[in-house]
Amino acid sequence: MFNTFSADRDHFAKKFSAPVFDPATGLDEAGLKARLEAVWAARGNRPHPVVKAELYACVADHVQIDVSPHDWYPGFGCWDRNRRPLMEYTGRWAAELEQAGLLFGESFRRFSEMGASRMWIDFDHSVPQWDDILELGFPGMLKRAELFRSLHKTRGTLTPETEAFFDGIRITLEASLRLIARLRDHARRTADGNPRVLAVAECLDRLLAGPPQTTYEALMFDWLVFFFGEHIDRTQVRSLGNLDRLLYPFFQRDVASGRYTEEQIREFVRYFLMQFAAIANYWGHPFYFGGTRADGSSEINPMSHLILDVFDDLGIMSPKLQIKVSPNTPRDFVDKALDMIRRGHSSIVFCNEPGMMRALIDGGATPDEARTCHISGCYEFGVYGKSNGTGPAHLNLPKLLELVFNDGADPRTGICHAAETRLSDVKSFEDFYAAYLTQVRFTVDRTIEAVNAFERYLHVINPTNVFSATCEYSLNSGRDAFSNGLKYNNTTILCIGIGTAVDALMAVREFVFDRPAVSLAGLKQALADNWAGAEKLRLRIRKSDHKHGNGDAGTDALLVRLANDLGRMINGRPNVRGGFFHASSHPARQFIELGKLTGATPDGRCAGDEFSKNMSPTPGMDRRGPTALIQSVTRVDSRVFPADFCLDLMLIPAAVSGEEGLAAMRGLLETYFSRHGLALNINVFDAAQLERAIEHPEEHEGLQVRVCGWNARFNDMVHPEKLAYVERAKNVSA
């Protein structure tokens, strides 16, 4: 039953790409669609939470299922995230609102075409209250929801809307239990004496009866809640939780009672992690480690090490790991993660626990709420069980510079949906910066209006029955957890390309006003021509030291100024969900996508090139190493970007080799955190990456290599020397 992973690994190659289901277990995709259409047709005037729950129940009752002897966790016919069955119906509700002219206004459309601000309705960032539901199990969740319905009745707050909210949850949870029963029965029917399949059936049977009692049952429960929420209820479950802390009591009980050995638990974890490796979403699926107990001690425990070791052995990229780090975090655990990163197992981000607490308390959270915050998505954080942060808007900071140069008109589309500023009125850098801020303010204001317009209808478009059922706060409020049912219902505006924008502003200051080397009109023409005929100017600008990430005082001061201006424009403005807008420096993929829609910028960037990401520099523009980069970035008070604040460090294997290299990595991490940086990604280049640096030296100006007793810039080396380093990197990773 155990120790079969190498033989089972092929199973995962197909589980989420080409799975085969027994037709006897349910309807195929076409059949399921037809059945859902019938449910939709019969919906009448029933409220959306109820209709959606009935659609959910239809999937739960009829989707094809699989319990494989090669797996510890079941499979489902609705495995394809891009074709989740209920997307069709949430899309229809959105379309109805749009047809009524209620959803997307002029700013939404025009900004989208221009690429000035990209918006969408975000249903991708829910975090269940895992602690509570692991104690309750599915039957307990149902019972709790019904208790709260009674409470609302007693209070006199059971309005028709609240009744519908609880009906939706009840129908959803009852359907979930039926689906678990189907899985159990299928396993029993098809086990044919296979002990693992029978063990799966037993596990499911226990989850039908009550909360999980063992590590395996807890992992199965986590998997089912994830799948039910994300794949059936169409709401991304953006954290699998504080997994080491959550699992440790189960682990202790299992080992103490002899129920499972540590090695067997390792296998359950291995197969659990492989579910997410097999799903293989490009963004990875997160869970987080560590934290601080009320008594000030660390939550890192033997389960933390076990999970990290299993992840390391698997060599997978998803799930991705988030580690809460504070002064109480055991050094050996941090070192283990750092060592994994330098060996290329770098799907790990370090999150600064005191820094996140500082930002959350600044935003109104209590110290206890801040201490127990969750981490979700990439490195977003929020009050656990009481918050839902959406990320529906992406502000293109470099694009707004284009608007200054073109008096508010977007040169690519010709659309003019911007503030009235005139380049001819600009006589100084302060004038230019003021014009830029005017454009930023216009775009932020219109973006907030547009987001408020569609976020008003989140619960109408997609009542998140599974998510709401996990949050006691939502049950108590009687409102949808994703919309306005929690204590903190915040909305994030992601500010894209701040490093590139600052570099571009500095180039205007230096080359137009300080030197001057070119007139504003001349620079405008060079940008319009994508630098054709102005290559020397472009190279001179690129070479300038006034680039973000180099500890340059003037550039850092402008970065701080722009960050503070953005913070003032965004943070604390009310949204329509009873919460507030928050600024973020996180770009997701938009530093690439919006870069494609943006023309040449004054920093020497060519049209269509990507921007800087996170708080990091434009690729190739940091030339003074990681300490200078950290100093530049942390001059910004991370509370200005309370949604998240992340830096990407790039190091090479030779710089981080041996004990002293590990200590150096730790030193960078601790210094960054001591200056309130909130999240840190570390990349250690491997041979393939160095080969790319040879092909694209312009993107790797800051890449340092350790020669012997010193570092050298990779670009300063001649080709054979670079090839020697590639060979070295191959040796390191071997």
Next chain:
Amino acid sequence: MRASATSGDDAHLTAPWVDIKRFAVHDGPGIRTTLFLQGCTLRCPWCHNPETYEAKPRLAYAAHRCLHCGECVAACPRGCHTMVDGRHAFDRTRCAGCGQCVEPCLGSALRLYGRSITVAEAVAWLLEDRAFYTASGGGVTLSGGEPLVHADFCRAVLARIRAEGIDTAVDTCGHVPRHAVERVLPCADRFLYDLKAADSGLHSRLTGVDNQRILENLLFIAAAGKPVEVRMILVPDRNMAEADIRKAGELLRGVRTLTGVKLLAYHALARSKFAALGLPDTMPDVPSPDATALRRVADQLRSILPAGALVTF
């Protein structure tokens, strides 16, 4: 009158420098900043820093980075740079090392080594990363070339850094007068000490000078109680035979403040520097020793040195 280590009397001192490396993680404990000064008392053929040989400005021209933009032509007051058929040509014999061509160079192909730095400027630079020193137990290292060619400058810088509570290290080849060592001894928390060969005859054959002064200074520093990390560059067919290593081990056994031995594998990765500087390439045409060879040397040293001696590579 005797100046105190931190008085302002020596603030005017200057030294020629070639580089300042932040996030230096192999030049002593923790995260450090290393200032490389110009001027050296040895001429090791395998030298990775030939730009430090002479203590005077020298222009390096990295032809592989040249974009043939011609910006240097107008910038140069002595006509060193010309464009011939659209390609850049550099006449080093005319160059006085003024460096006026460096900033205009669009490809960053030109670089001036040996600019002068004051004590105050150096200290300001070296303190920029103090937060990282604190977090990592790191500090500041003076290297070269041979930094003790500028012993008074080094003393002035190190005294100021040390007064800030920051760890200080000197990376030296040891081939300097005793008084130069004495100048920095009170201000240096540790030494990184290069050992090319323990046998004086071999040392002489390799570097052109015997090692008597080097060994005396090593023992002097140890006798003063300063921690010493010895760094041995290993060059195949030159200094890594079993007998060479045995002799080195026996010598180092007598260094009572030895904190470790770091083995540095020779490689020819700095060969391009000789070309860029217009210097004859002296780098031995031998392969870099592999891990097996390094391990053999490390094991041999460990067998000679006191138990628990730290030998790394």
